Amino acid sequence: MLAGNLTAKGAATMDVSTCSISLPDVSLRVACAGQGRPLLLVHGFPLDHAMWRGQLAGLAADFDVIAPDPRGFGSSAVTPGKVTMDGFARDLAALLDALDVADEVVLCGLSMGGYIAFQFARLFPERLAGLVLCDTRAAPDTPEAAAARLQNADKVERSGPEELVTGMLPKLFSPLTQAQEPALVEATRQIMLKTDRRGIAAALRGMAERPDARPMLSSIRVPTLVLAGHDDAISPPSEMRTFAEQIPCARFVEIPRAGHMAPLEQPEAVNATIRTLARARAPGAT
Numbered sequence: 204m205l206a207g208n209l210t211a212k213g214a215a216t217m218d219v220s221t222c223s224i225s226l227p228d229v230s231l232r233v234a235c236a237g238q239g240r241p242l243l244l245v246h247g248f249p250l251d252h253a254m255w256r257g258q259l260a261g262l263a264a265d266f267d268v269i270a271p272d273p274r275g276f277g278s279s280a281v282t283p284g285k286v287t288m289d290g291f292a293r294d295l296a297a298l299l300d301a302l303d304v305a306d307e308v309v310l311c312g313l314s315m316g317g318y319i320a321f322q323f324a325r326l327f328p329e330r331l332a333g334l335v336l337c338d339t340r341a342a343p344d345t346p347e348a349a350a351a352r353l354q355n356a357d358k359v360e361r362s363g364p365e366e367l368v369t370g371m372l373p374k375l376f377s378p379l380t381q382a383q384e385p386a387l388v389e390a391t392r393q394i395m396l397k398t399d400r401r402g403i404a405a406a407l408r409g410m411a412e413r414p415d416a417r418p419m420l421s422s423i424r425v426p427t428l429v430l431a432g433h434d435d436a437i438s439p440p441s442e443m444r445t446f447a448e449q450i451p452c453a454r455f456v457e458i459p460r461a462g463h464m465a466p467l468e469q470p471e472a473v474n475a476t477i478r479t480l481a482r483a484r485a486p487g488a489t
Contacts (some may be wrong), residue, residue, distance in 0.1 A: 213433070231273070231294065232271065238263075239267050242258075245316030246297070251276050251366075251381075256476065273294060274286060274294060275398075284408070289326070289484060291409070299313070307329075308332060309335065310334055312337065313337040317338070322413075324419070324425075333428075333480040335428045335430060335480065336427065336447075345415075345417045356410050359404050364398060397442055423451070430476060433460065
């Protein structure tokens, strides 16, 4: 069962299998559905793979959908201290090896998952068939934002995630979702509250020192979608459009009636856009 019983709008009945995969230094929980080109989904902070319920349901006919919980999240093992975006990306490569996925993958990351996707693209470009950068940022934290993350990491370790979650939740969803889908918002809150405080703190410290992805944008050569919720207050569409313009093979798409959680708020619109990558090829490919 998907964590938190979080049901996305438009979700259909689906055959999803979940299992724990042992990597050299961590065990990751993974949900899988469908067949075809591998689609690797990396969720945002501090959530779990249940946020991809609409994609596991809606894209299984087009892709072999793989939705892991990175270390520290969901039912995956926790690494206390700090986990960098580089470290998360290396976990993804090890997970693909463990699952015997030899084909190039379409990698879709939301928010923190986008930070991880940038590092995967830098470290393992030969393993990519396409990228979906969803409600994320290419720029690093400002010094002030990084300092706030470090303070929050210490605070969460001491006192739990309640204060952090209370501050984040209103920024995640569009006003329409908050007004019309209170059960969805509450289910998301419950998932965030259940996330291990050590995992939250470790990821906060890793995000605080993530590298600037902007210098690598022009070197991304795979078909890329940059998806932005129209009402995203965390990763504004104007900012995402600007970095999309620097990726040679990128297409920018703004998702109406969605905020920072566009795949959860408007799964059918997001899925329709992702399906275009099933047919896309990099320039010059045969």
